[in-house]
Amino acid sequence: MAGRLTVQVGSVRPALLDGFVLAIAALASYLLAAHGLSAIHSLSEEDDQIGGLWSVVATLFVCRFVYQDSVHAAYSRIIATLLSFVLCLVYLLIFPFSPLGLAVIIGLGTVILKLFGHEQEIVTAGITTAVIMVIAAPSPSPWEEPILRLADTILGVGVGLAAVWLVRGPIKSARESVPESGA
Numbered sequence: 001m002a003g004r005l006t007v008q009v010g011s012v013r014p015a016l017l018d019g020f021v022l023a024i025a026a027l028a029s030y031l032l033a034a035h036g037l038s039a040i041h042s043l044s045e046e047d048d049q050i051g052g053l054w055s056v057v058a059t060l061f062v063c064r065f066v067y068q069d070s071v072h073a074a075y076s077r078i079i080a081t082l083l084s085f086v087l088c089l090v091y092l093l094i095f096p097f098s099p100l101g102l103a104v105i106i107g108l109g110t111v112i113l114k115l116f117g118h119e120q121e122i123v124t125a126g127i128t129t130a131v132i133m134v135i136a137a138p139s140p141s142p143w144e145e146p147i148l149r150l151a152d153t154i155l156g157v158g159v160g161l162a163a164v165w166l167v168r169g170p171i172k173s174a175r176e177s178v179p180e181s182g183a
């Protein structure tokens with residue numbers, strides 16, 4: 001019957017473990033960014049919370065339950081964030097936030113990623129650019145926002161990779177992703 005929900009008894013334990021790991025990784029990522037990175041440099045308490053949020057987003061983006069998938073997601077996230085970082089930083093060093101500037105940077109990022117064969121990073125780069133630019137608009141120091149969000153992303157990616165590696169490990173994950181023969 002379509003739409004019927006059934007729980008497979010054998011999947012409860014792995015689901016609980018994955019949920020626990022993701023919850024702990026998100027918590028660690030938030031605390032490290034909102035309180036750890038902010039101890040190094042802080043624009044405001046609100047900005048520290050945005051940093052925590054952005055770190056959690058990066059952790060969730062990367063935290064896949066096969067280690068190799070997490071590594072691929074981390075690579076994708078870093079490529080998109082680095083491009084967005086560079087474009088936003090250059091823009092914000094010269095101009096204040098504007099909706100037109102936001103659109104131009106998203107369009108330019110799309111062109112660059114397509115030219116270099118990274119179409120799969122276009123959406124992530126666009127989202128990252130939108131977040132950085134909109135957060136920069138009311139910021140007392142707009143040009144610092146790309147730098148802070150890059151640091152938050154790197155922290156979140158690291159936490160996500162570490163969480164999956166600690167639970168799955170790269171060898172076990174590679175075995176999990178290979179279908180069993182004879183089935």
